[in-house]
Amino acid sequence: MPPARYACLVSATPEELKQRIEAGIPGATAEVTGDGHHFNAVVCAREFAGLSRIAQHRRVYEVFGSELGDRIHALSIQTKLPQENTV
Amino acid sequence: MTDDTSNSLRDEIRQAVAENPVILFMKGTPDQPACGFSARTVAILQSLDQPFAAVNVLPDPRIRQELSTVSDWPTIPQLFVNGELVGGCDIVTEMYQSGELQRALGLDGGTGTEEPPQPETPQVASLSIENRL
Numbered sequence: 001m002p003p004a005r006y007a008c009l010v011s012a013t014p015e016e017l018k019q020r021i022e023a024g025i026p027g028a029t030a031e032v033t034g035d036g037h038h039f040n041a042v043v044c045a046r047e048f049a050g051l052s053r054i055a056q057h058r059r060v061y062e063v064f065g066s067e068l069g070d071r072i073h074a075l076s077i078q079t080k081l082p083q084e085n086t087v
Numbered sequence: 088m089t090d091d092t093s094n095s096l097r098d099e100i101r102q103a104v105a106e107n108p109v110i111l112f113m114k115g116t117p118d119q120p121a122c123g124f125s126a127r128t129v130a131i132l133q134s135l136d137q138p139f140a141a142v143n144v145l146p147d148p149r150i151r152q153e154l155s156t157v158s159d160w161p162t163i164p165q166l167f168v169n170g171e172l173v174g175g176c177d178i179v180t181e182m183y184q185s186g187e188l189q190r191a192l193g194l195d196g197g198t199g200t201e202e203p204p205q206p207e208t209p210q211v212a213s214l215s216i217e218n219r220l
Binding site for chain 1: 124159160161162163172173174175176177178181182
């Protein structure tokens with residue numbers, strides 16, 4: 001994670017979000033698009049199995065903590081299990 | 088902010104969630120949503136003719152802060168049905184498309200192939216409790 005003190009000065013990129021999601025959720029693959037403020041993430045992870053949608057999305061939100069709504073202005077999430085992933 | 092203030096605000100949020108079977112915490116009001124995600128969620132509820140209470144989180148940043156503490160959910164909007172967090176715009180949209188939202192609201196289930204309605208000028212007045220928090 002970038003140091004909190006400067007994180008707000010550096011725009012987030014889709015590539016950064018992708019890497020952090022994949023690092024934060026072992027085995028996950030993420031496709032992220034976005035403009036530096038609004039992002040769209042399709043996250044596919046085996047560990048979502050058996051979790052409610054709420055719990056799956058919380059898992060992704062956890063990766064970014066307080067940066068959500070701040071540095072990362074908006075993050076749309078779609079979660080999938082590996083076998084559902086047709087992307 | 089004192090602990091007392093945040094605790095009483097938290098209690099008011101819990102009470103509002105408990106007292107209103109369908110309640111949406113949003114940016115702006117159903118008539119004038121201040122964010123696209125809130126607007127989309129309102130449009131879905133209104134397309135189902137579902138009455139709902141609405142709380143605008145913008146007037147006081149503490150509402151949002153305390154709401155997220157109560158719900159363990161970082162973003163706005165947040166839809167609660169029968170005291171339980173259903174989710175934000177993404178989940179509400181997915182559930183609408185699959186018919187799960189209609190079932191959760193006790194309405195006739197959708198076909199499972201619903202196209203989400205796009206926000207236009209909302210017509211239905213909210214059962215607003217905007218002034219209580």
